[in-house]
Amino acid sequence: MMVRLDFGRGGVDVELPRGVSVEVVQGRRRGPLPAPEASIRQALLEPIASESLANLARGKTKAVVVISDKTRPVPYSIVLPPLLQLLRDCGLGPDRVEILVATGLHRPNDEHELREIVGEETLRSYRIRNHVARDDASHAWAATTSRGTEIWIDKGYLEADLRILTGLIEPHLMAGYSGGPKALCPGLAGVRTIRRIHGPQMLEGRVGPGILDNNAFREELLEIFANVGAEFLCDVTVDRQRRLTGVFAGHPITAHRQGALEVEKQVLVSVDQPADVVLVSAGGYPLDQTLYQSIKGMIAALNVVRPGGAIVLAAELAEGAGSPEFVKLLASVDSPQAFMERVWQPDFFCIDQWMVQHLCQVLRKAFVWIVAPRPVVTFREGFAVRWAASAEEALQAALRQVKEPARLVVIPDGPYTLATVRGQKFALGEAWHQAT
DSSP, X not given: OEXXXXXXXXXXXXXXXXXXXXXXXXXXXXXXXXXXXXXXXXXXHSOBSSOOHHHHHTXXXXXXXXXXXXXXXXXXXXXHHHHHHHHHHTTOOXXXXXXXXXXXXXXXXXXXXXXXXXXXXXXXXXXXXXXXXXXXGGEEEEEEOTTOOEEEEEHHHHHOSEEEEEEEOOEETTTEESSGGGGTTTTTBOHHHHHHHTSHHHHTSSOOTTOOTTOHHHHHHHHHHHHHOOSEEEEEEEOTTOOEEEEEEESHHHHHHHHHHHHHHHHEEEESSOEEEXXXXXXXXXXXXXXXXXXXXXXXXXXXXXXXXXXXXXXXXXXXXXXXXXXXXXXXXXXXXXXXXXXXXXXXXXXXXXXXXXXXXXXXXXEEEEEOSSOOSOOOTTSOEEEESOHXXXXXXXXXXXXXXXXXXXXXXXXXXXXXXXTBOOXXXXXXOOOO
């Protein structure tokens, strides 16, 4: 049996082993919209729980349109032209509009990447700026949340009198679903704020893909949004080929939640029992270009692998492991246990430590094989992670550790599917960690 996994810009075919019970799980996403730009225009005119964008734009002097960076496959060449044209019709031409890339703590996007994200005409006509979380001087304090998080947000965003958030709605390992308030924080937050909301205590709570309610991380994002605000949201959904399937525009919180609940109907799949081995994609381009982002594929498999089982992750990793801080941190600790002891120390902080913590959460439950053209980092022996040149090789190695008959679950599009056992969403935090 052959199965095709999302991998890089295309995919990779994997021959599955014989004599193994196999279940391939995929959501049932909507088909692509027949007239995507018309759908965007209609959503802007008839938004969810909000005045139309045209009404909101009239009389404004400076607008900021917040977009995702290259790690999110948002079809901005379709989304932005109708939105920017509407702003022009309301007197907000290119000289009064800034496109602000919500990088969070990701690296800036270069000109080539921006051209791919927004298209040549938009790049040529509009000022596009990468948010830089590490530059304290470019942020202003807005408030302090009830949990004690100091809210530092991009000054340019705060100075605009019309603020529009955009993004992609998909399962997210911390916020439940991406998009919505995530564009504001961590997207436009300073490192002091990001450090707090990505702290070890927050990530050991009830966080995980698809978890919206009683999720402390999401609750903190909502409180930050309540203190900072935005006038409008235009989030979208896409299919496996990155074609537009839905538009959720309007009030930033109400429209996003409606979109997330609609996405869940399409991406949540259920199996009857956990698997011995899960073969999973890291989601293909652009998500699988670094190990840092590809850990999300492991998280997608975590819900359906049995305790002590194995996850085989396929990722292109064309850009390597990730940030220098992430690489250095991985190389500096001997085991997940040693890392968790270090990260809980009050004076410890390292940028991107949160994704190492998520890797440790995976390794509490399963062994990991990473299938990539080449190893991009060396793991210490205390980490149950190994590299393989092919998925077939990794599957054979993983299955040798399993008593027959073995059960294999395959998730071809990785973190874009919300795989569950009998519909139960899996909280990543240690306090909520229960063997499935």
